[in-house]
Amino acid sequence: MEEDKSYMKNVKNPTIKKILEKYKEIALLGKVNALLGWDLNVNLPMQGGAYRSEESAYVTELITNKWLDSEFRTLIEKANCENDLTLEEKAIVRNLNVATKFYYKVPKELIIENEKVTSGAFIDWRTAKEENNFKKFQPHLTKIVEIDKQIAQYLGYKNNPYDALLDLYEPELTAAECSRLFNGVKRELVPFIKKITKSKGYNDNVKFINRQMHYPKADQEKILNYTIEKMGFDFSRGRVDISAHPFTTTLGTNDIRTTTFYSEIDFRDSFTSSIHETGHALYELGINPEFASTPLEGGVSLGMHEGMSRFWENMVGKNPHFLRFMTPVFKSIYDKQLAGIDAEGLIKTFDMVKPSLIRIYADEVTYSLHIILRFEMENDIINGKIAVKDAPEAWADKAKKLLGVEPKTDSEGVLQDVHWAYGNFGYFPSYAMGNLYGAQILSVMQKQVKVDQELAQGNLQPIKNWLDNNLHQYGSLYFPTELIKKITGKPLDYTYFTKYIIKKYSEIYDLTSS
């Protein structure tokens, strides 16, 4: 057996000690549920779905009951009144307050109602999207918005009910803060994108993409293993498997699993998406093992996690220096498929910019604008400034303004994402927060690590080590706002991101002289 590295044994405060004992069961059941989910996506035989749903629902119920356990609740209340807590103990209490807020403040009936409405909504959303028929989804969305407004009331907020929802996904984030950051991004990037689309090099990439070619799975696997080993992924503490939609899941401190998907007509997707998922995995693998099975375990927020995964995907994986390093590797495996394409051609295909309608296919430059569109929609819908019935039109208007493209159907507009059908108002902004975190962190990293020079030589380890020391290790000890200040010395500032984008893409699209 391994040595007990858990933080628990060092805790002196008796209330916190009791809390940690109880929390450990929640953590264990959470990991069991994660295995049920991983296996569902990776292994489950076709007919095994119904029973797996029952199992997951049952384990979820066990977890919910542990959160709602009155003794546990009393302990947390008591802990909130304790003085002389250590930094770690304070963070434990804070994280428990966040985790229990939804359970303790929202009436059980409303949670059940919410589950009922969203599970019905999901089914009709799917058909509505297939049939391009917003009317079918509209009554569900109306109910969901009503429920989310009520939830916001129960959760409480200072200025804006949407703040209560944002806070569920990214602690302390407010609509005002989003506006401040996102307006800056808009101001810088909307005109910059126009500059790109009018440039001489725009659409150059089409010369290099040949979707008639075949990229065998086994070859992609070789490149993937080569790359994630360079990133420092430890196969004795994790796995990589295949699933329809790539994801990362934590089954234990020493058991972090990612998945990927191979498209045999394009080798780029599995390359960038596996770097993205490995970014998530490295965050989890780098956390102080003492935090295991305590409320300090895991990355601190969706936004910070996306910060890490998008950092690796875009700022490392699609960095032109790194792509130049990778070119001979790609060409040694895809010699025929990439005949006549050089490093600069590959950079253009990986870093192509093209305003488009669908978020999940968006490039690094336009991606944040897709999120800003959704943030503005959600904020206006929750505050009654956009009626649900008018959402399709509002979406189309914003797409035109922000991206310069207009959806011809609701399926490629307001119906494209599943998040609202799940009732997840407030989730989207965390994706864009990730971009901002990543760029600000990169700016500091560059002072200590010669990032571009290392990437030019294919050295990813110094980057991973820097992130381990400066970010990963802290797990959920610091809130995102504190963490970004601790790492960079400053509060979050959008200009790191916009400057990074403008510099990188001005070079790729040769806009420096224009």
Added chain:
Amino acid sequence: MEEDKSYMKNVKNPTIKKILEKYKEIALLGKVNALLGWDLNVNLPMQGGAYRSEESAYVTELITNKWLDSEFRTLIEKANCENDLTLEEKAIVRNLNVATKFYYKVPKELIIENEKVTSGAFIDWRTAKEENNFKKFQPHLTKIVEIDKQIAQYLGYKNNPYDALLDLYEPELTAAECSRLFNGVKRELVPFIKKITKSKGYNDNVKFINRQMHYPKADQEKILNYTIEKMGFDFSRGRVDISAHPFTTTLGTNDIRTTTFYSEIDFRDSFTSSIHETGHALYELGINPEFASTPLEGGVSLGMHEGMSRFWENMVGKNPHFLRFMTPVFKSIYDKQLAGIDAEGLIKTFDMVKPSLIRIYADEVTYSLHIILRFEMENDIINGKIAVKDAPEAWADKAKKLLGVEPKTDSEGVLQDVHWAYGNFGYFPSYAMGNLYGAQILSVMQKQVKVDQELAQGNLQPIKNWLDNNLHQYGSLYFPTELIKKITGKPLDYTYFTKYIIKKYSEIYDLTSS
């Protein structure tokens, strides 16, 4: 969602209804634990072991608590007094009595003591076996025997304390019944084996085995998939994976998973062991789906399960007619490796008989004698006729008498199996019971299905269908003793097995005239 096929909805008796509701949670948690175990053996990253142990221990504790729940216990007591129960309801109560006997009759302190002793014993057994040092294991074995004797007292028995232990693994089995059956087997097979070892054809097989050859994993996989599809294994309801030791596990009515292991120097092991495991899987897959998540789920006993797996392995997979059918399949894939070997040569390598020391490598003819040896040892140890310190010598004596070979070391004698280190006295006989069940069932099947003729044509489906109809479907509805009578019209009789063995191997070793 699938239609609810559970038997539960038809139950009218209110006590049974309540019991089934409670049992469902035990069933769900049991399947969750099975997934934890499957994943441990198939996927777990090297460093994930310690945490996985914690998870399994925690889920096991949840299950134990459900069994010990006083309300559940009262319901079972009440059910035992109910009249007018249906056949199914009676079987439910009977199975619950079996499942709870250990929990309700053995004091918790003794169960905990047993766990402590056996977990220490396992570690020292492993070293003792490596170092060929029985003395190291002896004090543990002494304690284990003492504890098992105490457990037998708490469980209760009529004539022989060993009966109480046998009954834990094979319901209703007694030492007297084992003696009756096993003495018959001994009487017939000990002289028959001598006849084989003196025959002209003995050791012929060595001509055909060339362990210098290489059998690529991918080729073995092709044959395996071909064979188990012929057996009727439904891949939409199960999987086949790789693990160090092949096993089968039920993760749900529609999720039965087997594993196999590929040795690249011999293609026979993965072939026969995957047929064996698929035999287990077909039993589980064939059970009436209405029994899912009730005490009627799963195969009825270890012995009956082993009956099915060994039936498929030996009576189908190693049937000379089937091997003749398979020969061109083997040769189409291993053309070079099997050059110069014909069907009769293959039969000699698959059905070779050779008395040896190690149970798990034993052939079909000598296997039962290995079990009989263990049965006699256990019966005598529990009844104080063999002292633990004398066990190595007693083992060696019996091996010589039964098999004609004598272990030179304790590692290939009394220390070879893990079962005693786990405290599992009473487990071994179920393996031999499987052989007897299988042969008696075959004798009836042959009256309705032209088994040899079908096998000669590679038709396995009629055999699977017959077993579905006559055995699999019943799950745990009938006890083994009832089931064998229901299927064959007679109580268990060892002569079906000995006659089957003598006929099959007299032909293979050309003993008919001698």
